[in-house]
Amino acid sequence: MKQINGGVCAPKGFRAGGIWCGIKAASKKRDLALIYSEKPCAAAGIFTQNLVKAASVLVSQKHLSHGTLRAIIANSGNANACTGEAGMAAARKMAELAADLFAINLAEVAVASTGVIGVPLPIGAIENSIEALGNSLGADAAGSDAALEAIMTTDTRKKDGAVEIEINGKPVRIGAMVKGSGMIHINMATMLGFITTDAAISHELLDKALRRAAGHSFNRVTVDGDTSTNDTLIIMASGEAGNSPINTAGADYEIFAEALESLCVKLAKSMARDGEGATKLLAVTVTGAADEKSAEKLAMSAASSSLVKAAVFGADANWGRVLCAFGYSGVVFDPNAADVSFCSKAGRVKVCENGAGLQFSETEAKKILLDDEIEINASVGSGEGKATVWGCDLTYDYVKINGDYRS
């Protein structure tokens, strides 16, 4: 597997673009994105589990039920959530505008929105700009980049990537872009993610691979414990790579699924690092749990704890908070079998063994925790369960960003 350039335009058959249509009235940053495939694509999607779902989510879920797509239209600056029947009409209109642009079926278009909740979506601005959006499409890295910019909100860095693998001698590519920095928690809160591939693969296996990849990546990221109304992760497979179609979960499927997972893990980590106000990437790894789910739950509890996150911000080796967070996770384990270490590029210090504190050098621990990539490694027994969860520190800037997001 090799890393390549081009984002969602790296796989054959895709074009992408992005423009400013006027939703982000003040900043005049790009706010409308489009990804288009020349041919019908096998497609799969994963959406928010929040009971309160944005109109775009409801429309996309319906369209995805057919298992094929040709286009994704997305806006930033407005979530089109809690906007009533007018919001539903606006989301349908967005899909219709894209369908008309390419003379494709309405059900071949997915819609996504991100931004402030409860404000009517200015659908007129999108309608007025739909031709310009079509004209912005490109089949290169610049097109992918423009689309990516157009889905960003409080994101401070671009999060995309592409990989190439070989399946029966044919180069197969996967490209992806994601946005999301606040309101990110297990189950992809306020995340938009669009993935393209030129692999020939059935809808069923594409769906299976996407769920596995998301389960080990985006669903293991936490920023603030909030789960948004708008989460959307969609993959489209054009089949243009010319590999013999992947229709069974055999060796070819494994190659594809592993590459997809690896790309998603990379983007999930960059999403955690870009958590609102974050200065540090935090990776919590739990081993020795009864099973993988328990390990994930323990790690998520520690990575989500405001106290742990504030301690990481302050480079304070307050490991008791880690054990405390394990304790209220709901997972049964033996606290007296728990070991905890803090690690970074600057070194490694074991602070707790068999549930009790060890003597350690505060100076050394401080040095380790001042790094910008912190690992908390904990073992909680002799089970097989292991999982890593990614998060970030809790900072003054998180409070600042979210104390006045709408202004």
Next chain:
Amino acid sequence: MKQINGGVCAPKGFRAGGIWCGIKAASKKRDLALIYSEKPCAAAGIFTQNLVKAASVLVSQKHLSHGTLRAIIANSGNANACTGEAGMAAARKMAELAADLFAINLAEVAVASTGVIGVPLPIGAIENSIEALGNSLGADAAGSDAALEAIMTTDTRKKDGAVEIEINGKPVRIGAMVKGSGMIHINMATMLGFITTDAAISHELLDKALRRAAGHSFNRVTVDGDTSTNDTLIIMASGEAGNSPINTAGADYEIFAEALESLCVKLAKSMARDGEGATKLLAVTVTGAADEKSAEKLAMSAASSSLVKAAVFGADANWGRVLCAFGYSGVVFDPNAADVSFCSKAGRVKVCENGAGLQFSETEAKKILLDDEIEINASVGSGEGKATVWGCDLTYDYVKINGDYRS
């Protein structure tokens, strides 16, 4: 019911005191507290549900299983949690020191600790000061006050109170003190609470009344979602009031239970207001839910949301975050039936009706949200379920306090 002075010394038969024994080495603030009853008391306790339990919790749970107490000894500055077998020995020794002081049974002493986790408790300091602690006891407000000071950590204000009611013509008193400002969430995280009463009441009904009061007060407070290793809430009833003993859940029990609940609600609110770094008290009330439990869960989800809390700090009427938090609470409700209003002494503004945003004056909303007591009132349907949960805003100071708590 009338408010009276005297804290835990207001009821007949109790003495209290507090001193500095050296655990809070740097600040030299009081760190060791004692509450003592002349006579054996019916007693009940509620403890943390965290799987990782402080040694003091394990010792007190064991002693409380007998249903009677005569003393509570408590320290601040050290949680004596995650301290292994040495920690257990230290907690037992604390109880023993108090038992020896009064020549009472070991099982008549409860122990509580609060402070940093994972650091050995300097039991020698407590042993050296046990006589001074005994000498500090007083039967007046000053004694109660000294004990209260000695259990405070990052608390910025004293949280205590006392009430008097009448039961069969006899004045009956209840006094209480609590500490807790960070790590406070449902199930009383890092809260210590000691309640005294001179009511004559059976252990069973005392326990029942305590659980009801805590369920409607301390268990409805959230500061940061963390649940501590040390939560302890204990009530002791001396029987000195001379009322005919409350042995059935009749009218006398109701008078007592209501007074206890009202005192606990008052202290729970002051605990939320004193959340670490908090500048505002937030009360989220949900009505119209299917049942009380659902209403509580919805309200807790909103009051715990970092995004809602940051918006309250920033006086930003970002009501979408409230609905969003309801949506991921796990409670089933109809988002299209949800109404949301923001209220304070400065007024009231309805921002959402039937799940969709209303036009409202941002200036008016700002004025309302700049107050230091904010109410979010939401109706989610036509059910009977209603509950209020108390929390606070998320501020720069929360991050500051918790970024370097140990130093």
